[in-house]
Amino acid sequence: EVQLVQSGSEVKKPGESLKISCKASGYSFTTYWIGWVRQMPGKGLEWMGIIYPGDSDTRYSPSFQGQVTISADKSISTAYLQWSSLKASDTATYYCARHSFARIAVTPFDSWGQGTLVTVSS
């Protein structure tokens, strides 16, 4: 069974750094693209970017390029989303999700993590 287990909720101050995680199990981590989706409070889903853990090929939405960094550690089947300097506008729930077919990015997300709530407030 495919499982994506995300790290817990975070409360941070503006300007602080943060790295949240998504631990994958039940499939070959290195052969499926995995990505991140933002959902601001009461709002819709926003596609942030994806990574292919096999070679760390990464694609970002222009809206998030330079604002966040997506990475992966093959040795522990974990994907990450990190910020170097948080803003209040980064307050949101962040979901990791896996693409549905191996090696192919032209596929939907078929498995999702439970979400990580990030609150940024002074």
Next chain:
Amino acid sequence: EIVMTQSPATLSVSPGEAATLSCRASQGVSINLAWYQQKPGQAPRLLIYGASTRATGIPARFSGSGSGTEFTLTISSLQSEDFAVYYCQQYNIWPRAFGQGTKVEIK
């Protein structure tokens, strides 16, 4: 960037009735279009991919159609568990994009 526009924003439907949701892409995306369902406090769930293929375990009352720029999700007879927000997503062009969602509420 491609823009996905869903309509209506809110759809009020009685249980047992059908619901038709629309999704329009600002550029053609072939059939690389998915629909997701999201309930409050839950992660989204994949319903339809390839514009018309139901994901594993999705009931037959959910159906999708369309290609290019116009897509439709139909729920043939709404059950209580179907009241939720539905999102379309194109996965043909970078960056991938979601629509803004359609909330299906009880009439």
